[in-house]
Amino acid sequence: MGGKKSSSGQTPATQLLQARGVQFTELPYEYLEHGGAEHSARVLGLDPYSVVKTLVMQDQDGVPLIVLMHGNRQVSTKNLARQIGAKKVEPCQPEVAQRHSGYLVGGTSPFATRRVMPVYMEETILALPKIAINGGRRGFLIGIEPQVCIELLGAKSVQCAIEK
Secondary structure, eight states, X not given: XXXXXXXXXXXXXXXXXXXXXXOOEEXXXXXXXXXXXXXXXXXXXXXGGGEEEEEEEEETTOOEXXXXXXXXXXXXXXXXXXXXXXXXXXXXXXXXXXXXHSSOTTSOOSXXXXXXXXXXXXXXXXXXXXXXXXXXXXXEEEEEOTHHHHHHHOOXXXXXXXXX
């Protein structure tokens, strides 16, 4: 009986959060191919700044890492590389990202990834009272306190946001 979804619609991410006693709200929405965080924020009536993207990237040696970024900001890979001591950082190809995370691109959650990866979080996300982050499938965000990313993922804060 393989498959990502159980009959209750849970994902590995929500199962992990429940097992750790983390409070979260479910925010399902109609997924739009290439709609991204801006689309989900719009349909859910959220500020895209509080919708956090989970980006799977890699360093110059192909070692994967996760970057959590505001929905309406981009990652300065140059700044990120400098802060984490890498020569260069670039986004993974979608199929590589899927292999590392175990999630479909567009449904990537930082929680319960297939491969344990270091997580870097834009520092200003921590100032938000609540964030909406992917819950492990397309069209499904969860509302949590940003501190959870530090506690459960050991996320390190970085400053690499640039305006779109």
